[in-house]
Amino acid sequence: xxxxxxxxxxxxxxxxxxxxxxxxxxxxxxxxxxxxxxxxxxxxxxxxxxxxxxxxxxxxxxxxxxxxxxxxxxxxxxxxxxxxxxxxxxxxxxxxxxxxxxxxxxxxxxxxxxxxxxxxxxxxxxxxxxxxxxxxxxxxxxxxxxxxxxxxxxxxxxxxxxxxxxxxxxxxxxxxxxxxxxxxxxxxxxxxxxxxxxxxxxxxxxxxxxxxxxxxxxxxxxxxxxxxxxxxxxxxxxxxxxxxxxxxxxxxxxxxxxxxxxxxxxxxxxxxxxxxxxxxxxxxxxxxxxxxxxxxxxxxxxxxxxxxxxxxxxxxxxxxxxxxxxxxx
Numbered sequence: 113x114x115x116x117x118x119x120x121x122x123x124x125x126x127x128x129x130x131x132x133x134x135x136x137x138x139x140x141x142x143x144x145x146x147x148x149x150x151x152x153x154x155x156x157x158x159x160x161x162x163x164x165x166x167x168x169x170x171x172x173x174x175x176x177x178x179x180x181x182x183x184x185x186x187x188x189x190x191x192x193x194x195x196x197x198x199x200x201x202x203x204x205x206x207x208x209x210x211x212x213x214x215x216x217x218x219x220x221x222x223x224x225x226x227x228x229x230x231x232x233x234x235x236x237x238x239x240x241x242x243x244x245x246x247x248x249x250x251x252x253x254x255x256x257x258x259x260x261x262x263x264x265x266x267x268x269x270x271x272x273x274x275x276x277x278x279x280x281x282x283x284x285x286x287x288x289x290x291x292x293x294x295x296x297x298x299x300x301x302x303x304x305x306x307x308x309x310x311x312x313x314x315x316x317x318x319x320x321x322x323x324x325x326x327x328x329x330x331x332x333x334x335x336x337x338x339x340x341x342x343x344x345x346x347x348x349x350x351x352x353x354x355x356x357x358x359x360x361x362x363x364x365x366x367x368x369x370x371x372x373x374x375x376x377x378x379x380x381x382x383x384x385x386x387x388x389x390x391x392x393x394x395x396x397x398x399x400x401x402x403x404x405x406x407x408x409x410x411x412x413x414x415x416x417x418x419x420x421x422x423x424x425x426x427x428x429x430x431x432x433x434x435x436x437x438x439x440x441x
Contacts, residue, residue, distance in 0.1 A: 117412040119161045122393050124192075125290040126315030127263060129232070131192050131394055132162035133387055134412065135319055139168070140400035142175030147182070153405050154183035160409055164192045164394050166319070168237060169222050170199035177225035185227050195222050196267060198237030210240035210248040219260055234261040235293060239269055245277050246284060253287040265291035267321070271306040278314055289316060293396070296320035296389075298329060298367070298382050298424070299360060299434040308391045317393035323386050324379055324397075328360055331368070331378035335361040356435025363434055366427040376414050379407055384414035385424055 121130040136157045141150035154165065165184065167176045177195060184191045197218045200208035208214060223229060234255065236248060255261040266274060266289050274292060281288040292311050294303045297320065311318050324330050332340050339346040350357055364378065371381040386395045399405040416424075428434060 117160050117162075117409055119412060121163075123317070124233070124263065124393065125311075125317035127290050127317075129192065129263065131164040131317075133394055134162055134383075134408070135164040135166050135194075135394040135396045136162070136405075137166050137321065137396040137398040138176045138180050139171050139398050141167070141179045142172030144400040147179050149402065150176075150179040151183040153399060153402055154180065155187075156402065156405060157409075158184075158187060158190055163190060164194070166194040166233075166396055167226075168196035168199070168235070169201060169218055169225075170196070170237070173201070174221070174225050177222055181225050181227035188228055192232045193226065193228065194233035194235060194265070195226065195231055196235040196237040197222070198240065210236055210243045212247055212251040215248070215251045215255070219255055223260065230259060231261050233263045233265055233291065235265045235267045235291075236269075237267050239266075239273050245273070246280050246286075249277065249281055249284070249286045256287045263290045265289055265293060265317075265319075267293035268295060271310045274307070274310060274316070275314075291317040291319060291393070293319045293321055295322045296386065296392075296395075297323050297325045298385060298428050299325040299363070301428065301431055302433050304431045308389075312391045318391050319394050319396055320386055320392060321396045321398075323383055323395040325382075328364070329367075329378055329382040331364075331371075333361065333364065335365050359434050363427055367424065370420060370423055374414060374416075374420070376410065377407055380411040380414050381416075383408060383411035384416055385421070387411065388416055388421070 120133040122133055124131050136154065165180060167180050169177060184193065197215050198210055201218060206213045222231065234252065252261065252264045264287055266277065269292065277289055292307065294307050296303050308318065327344055332343055333345060341347065367381065368378055371378045374381065383395055386392060397408040399408055
């Protein structure tokens with residue numbers, strides 16, 4: 113029998129749809145994770161009582177979508193399914209971006225790979241400076257009218273471009289974005305300055321990607337210890353004396369005692385913190401193994417009180433970043 117988890121179904125922005133408070137991201141499926149384990153991970157996630165699965169056409173050039181499609185084919189009614197469009201999917205001049213021609217072609221390709229006739233949430237993966245936002249919105253509005261898409265969202269847009277899209281939608285009476293997918297984690301709280309207040313004001317759900325900061329918050333990296341070579345960060349051969357790495361390791365050493373006192377892993381602390389942040393709907397986890405998924409699901413058991421949150425803020429203050437730039441800088 114599957115372990116029982118404390119799953120909270122939250123409103124998707126200002127819509128009536130409800131999604132689980134963790135979302136399963138499929139970026140590793142088809143690259144780091146083979147088909148059999150990818151399907152097992154998806155089934156385990158759904159069997160744990162959650163419903164939100166997120167992929168993208170560019171993940172392994174469609175392989176991730178194919179794996180997801182196979183896994184949910186007989187469970188489609190239990191899944192709130194999201195995928196994305198924007199990245200390059202061919203060699204032609206119109207095989208990338210947010211133009212009408214690219215989106216119309218890619219939605220049908222995604223539907224075919226996902227073995228479904230509709231997408232619950234269709235993300236614009238990144239901004240496109242070469243395509244007017246009204247062209248993108250008109251196209252998405254058309255897809256919603258056709259029934260191929262139910263809701264639309266945007267990913268990693270700066271606040272001013274999100275606001276522009278909202279204004280254009282209202283002025284032209286077009287389908288509105290209902291969710292934002294920004295980078296957000298304990299090492300990058302910069303969206304608390306502008307993106308989160310904007311989303312709260314205009315009713316956009318927030319689905320943070322990179323909740324463990326590329327694995328920095330997994331607990332695998334410690335001060336005065338060699339980095340594991342079989343990890344994404346370990347393979348980068350970083351200079352461990354560089355300023356931002358020293359700062360991150362210092363923050364990790366300050367966070368670990370908080371996690372230990374709660375009897376949880378650092379990754380579970382980081383995910384639980386994110387789940388409890390104002391405006392956040394569903395952090396997007398990206399496990400590549402079943403073990404990582406089980407650890408991530410454990411965050412649903414973690415409750416952080418006011419004192420816990422204040423201690424975390426003392427280590428990494430609100431609106432701050434520990435190394436690196438914002439993704440749109």
